[in-house]
Amino acid sequence: MKSNPSGQILIHIRCWMTSTASRVRGLMARHMRFRALAWCPAHNARSGLPKLLITGTLASSILFSGCSLSRKKSPDELQYADGDKPISSYRGHNTAIEYPALDNITAHAVSISSEPRSLQRRVDDEVREVTxxxxxxxxxxxxxxxxxxxxxxxxxxxxxxxxxxxxxxxxxxIQETGILFGRRGMDAALSDFDARLASSLTFSGQDNRVNTAGLPVLQNDGGAFNTSLSKAFATGATASVISNWSDSWSNSPNNVYPSTYQGVIGAQITQPLLAGSGVEFTRVAGPTNPAFGSIAGVSQGVAIARIxxxxxxxxxxxxxxxxxxxxxxxxxxxxxxxxxxxxxxxxxxxxxxxxxxxxxxxxxxxxxxxxxxxxxxxxxxxxxxxxxxxxxxxxxxxxxxxxxxxxxxxxxxxxxSEEPIVAELRPDWQASLVDGLTHRVELRRQKWQVKSLMLQLDAARTLVRPSLNAVAGYNVLGFGNTLGSQKVLDPATGTPTNSALGSMSRDDLNSWTVGMQFSMPVGLRQARSQARNYELQVAKANAVLAAQERSIAHDITIAIQDVAAAYTAAQSNLNRLEAAKERVELLEAERDVGTLTLDLVLRAQASVAAAEGAYYQQIVAYNKAITNLNLATGRLLEYNNVYLQEGRWNPEAYDDALLRAQARTHATDNPNLRSDPPEFASPHPIGSVELLTPAVHDYEVLSP
Incomplete structure (x- = not known):
């Protein structure tokens, strides 16, 4: 019997071949001889297990022998009890081109667009002058x-x-809200410092036989309610507050009370002292997490998310x-x-x-x-x-x-509607170079990359030390046969027993822990390798920065050359155009009087068209060269009066920010606390461009 995907029961009737049957009879004969040996009187003392073993061996041998020797039937040879039915769920392939079940709205600019203009569809549409x-x-x-x-x-x-x-x-x-390793946003980085609340409520029970006189079955029932609140701090410390309560009941005659309540309320704190310690490390690498140290590296902190x-x-x-x-x-x-x-x-x-x-x-x-x-x-x-x-x-x-x-x-x-610039522009080489090395976005981006790697290198060097943590904890314990009531009398003294909650304040039951935890991989091979890797990355990033500066200087050079070449070529083509027009006028006058062939007139007209086209091509190339010069110097956005600014937030967000600013303003500073980390960002470019070659303003222009 076999069950198909639609739930129907399929009955396969197979016929044994003659050769298969003869081989099975041979196997049965051999198994019968083995069975006769197994049932000899010398081995019949404990006959239950051998009998079961022999029976299973014989059945499995016959079964597997039949399976291995039977011929698989083709679909045409099989007959089903319910007759033939059309197959609806069969596919003769595994992979095919399919389309997602998504009905998107067509873009507005596409849905309202008319048929485009072409040489086969020349329409007289309205002209729209644009700047x-x-x-x-x-x-x-x-x-x-x-x-x-x-x-x-x-x-x-x-x-x-x-x-x-x-x-x-x-x-x-998208970057601001990222949560993945290496692409975390500010919210994800700050979430490492959020307090974490954990709570559990469980019940259990057990009935078990024990080897004790007078107690055939030991019964234990219980429940537990555990709550903890933990938080990581910028110094690398982690603190937690716990409240654990349990209720247990047992029928053991050795217990004073059949039902008891136990509780623990306490606090623990762990502060790294060597590896992974300090605000500087945590703001770069984030709180230490041994489970993800080799995966996350030292790039999960708030500072790296900001960069x-x-x-x-x-x-x-x-x-x-x-x-x-x-x-x-x-x-x-x-x-x-x-x-x-x-x-x-x-x-x-x-x-x-x-x-x-x-x-x-x-x-x-x-x-x-x-x-x-x-x-x-x-x-x-x-x-x-x-x-x-x-x-x-x-x-x-x-x-x-x-x-x-x-x-x-x-x-x-x-x-x-605008005409291109036709006035001559002579860029200053050193001023353009200073602008490019100061305002190019690529350099700012690479400097951010260098700064990020330098911060990560400092954090990685912090880990090339043993792990030494200071730990401390204090717990208040409670015990009683009731949780809060004190009406039950102690059978030994006849006085009311303390409840579990009451014993915490009167019985002086507590526990405490103070000490140090030390661990160190012998050799610190992984930590040293990580620090060396960041050293190499910083070296490469600085080399890339120098290469970018050389490339920007080359871009400015090419842009200045293109500006000069386009303007010069435009002037030459303008002179060519004027000469070609004058030539056409003279040749047409000679043609009119019959002293000139038509060939020279046609060539002159073609020359005028070519000269005019070349002139406008060079004028456009001149304006494009000016655009490329502004791009090479990093002034293109400023030249076009385009500035990037953060979008508007919700009004409630501005109110919350103002309240926090007022709270910080009226707060009292701790004179022993250094709360200002070293700055790694500035609203303006840092440093200056050093050019060792003096500027040359008076130079002789050589004639071509």
Whole structure:
């Protein structure tokens, strides 16, 4: 019989094969001979156990012999008592693509978006003039997930390839509320110092036979109610208060009272003196927990949680800075797309006008067919460039919409209303370098990392010592056959007995403990290895900090070079554009009088379009270079008037904070208590930038 998943009982009828039956008969014959030997008179004194053993051996041998020799039936050969039924719960695979049972709400920007504009859908939508500052405000207001530019085409955006790694407005709060090792927030770190209340109420009973005359069954019943309150302190000490009560009843004739109450009320304290002692250690590593020491390390304290929060804020600031840089680049890319489109329109109109004139001259016989075809070739070339420029305009506008969180098409067309900077900018090298080494967020983040590792190194060195704890405890004991009543008389003295609660105040029953606890792994190998590991991490972090400073100096150098190169190239292309326009005017005048071929005019018109496009490309590159310079010097957010600030709390939170501040203000300080730990944070940059090379302001500009 076999039970299937649906609860039906399946009856399998198997037939023994002839060869199997013959082998079973041989086994039975051998077992019968063994049974005859086992039942000889010499071994029949205690026949119960051998009889049971032989019977079990014979049955198991026959059973396993049949199982090993039987052939497994295929599903088609089996017949069931209830007939054939369609199989509904069978699957011929183990893994398949499935979808979560989640019905999410479609993003608002997607649900209200219209069909996007394209070369096949050219619509005359309303033009919306926008400024760069307006686009930045929209991005900071709309986006909960910080969008950045993506390279690589479809599917390469970070929100698709690495959704857990993208920056968001929730990251700081996620870090603040973290509870995992290495990523604990302030609340989780402070929770180690919360008082812990534990309580238990249990009842028990036991009836047991004992080897005692006159007492066939010993009965014991009891109950226990235990309560404790423990707390860890910043010095590394742990203190606890206990209240344990028990009630026991027994029918033992040796007991004075059949039912008694016992109670203990006491307090214990343990203070580390060597390893794991002191406020400096606890604020970095947290309270000592031997059970998780090798897992948690020395990074579970309040100070490290605070630094982790600052690291999270630095990551968020980097993400916001990158997003603003991408928005500014996308804004100028859209400006360039409009300029290139206008240039393409002008070039196409010029080519069309030239072709019309060529066609007219061809009809009157004053122009060769080849020259008319050349004009037509130029016409379709400019038409193709015009279409590609229009498509690039559509894509640039869509990219700007994506970065600021707008729908792909809301019935309006974004068009930049600001003109790019065309004035010459000559950055000061040393001033830019000082700004970069002072205000770059990456350096601040790495300095936080170095500070965190230095604090952990000091805490790890504290553990390279034996564990020596001072312990003390005092308990008040209580005993009585009642918990609170004193009406029961003592059978020996005839006086009322003390209750368990009353005996605590009158019987002077107590216990106390004072002493030291010492433990030390011989060699302190793990503690020394941990300290050495943090020494290496600090060395690496300082080396990374120096490498970052070199990289920032390189970024500033490249940015200054790009600013100079873009401005110089823009001026050259402007001169080229003016020359090309003047050339077209002269050539068109010669063409009109019939002294010039059409080929030179077409080439001159193409040169004007190329020069104009190159000029605007360099102007946009110049503005992008200025943006990169502000980013390299750490002034991009300040340049765009963007500042990060904590959001508003509940009004009750401000009231609670004010009450605590007033309480601290009116409190009396303990002159023997050092309550101010060394500061490891500052609202302003610490230190100065040392540049050994003197600044050079007067230099000769070499002509190219």
């Amino acid at each position: 760069l500052h307006e686009m930045m405000i929209a991005a900071l207001s709309h986006n909960q997930i910080i969008e950045t530019s993506a390279l690589g085409g479809v599917g390469s955006k970070a929100v698709l390839t690495n959704p857990n790694g993208v920056a968001s407005v929730y990251d700081s709060a 982790n929060q600052d690291l999270s804020l630095a990551d968020f600031e980097i993400a916001v800075r990158t997003a603003l840089r991408d928005i500014e680049n996308a804004y100028w890319d859209l400006y360039l797309a409009y300029r290139l489109y206008d240039t393409s329109v002008t070039a196409h109109e010029s080519a069309f006008q030239t072709w019309r004139e060529a066609q007219t001259k061809l009809e009157v016989g004053t122009l060769k067919k080849a020259e008319e075809l050349q004009a037509r070739d130029r016409l379709y070339e400019t038409k193709s460039n015009l279409e590609l420029a229009l498509n690039q305009l559509y894509q640039s506008e869509s990219e700007l919409r994506r970065l600021i969180g707008l729908p792909m098409n809301d019935g309006t067309v974004l068009r930049p």
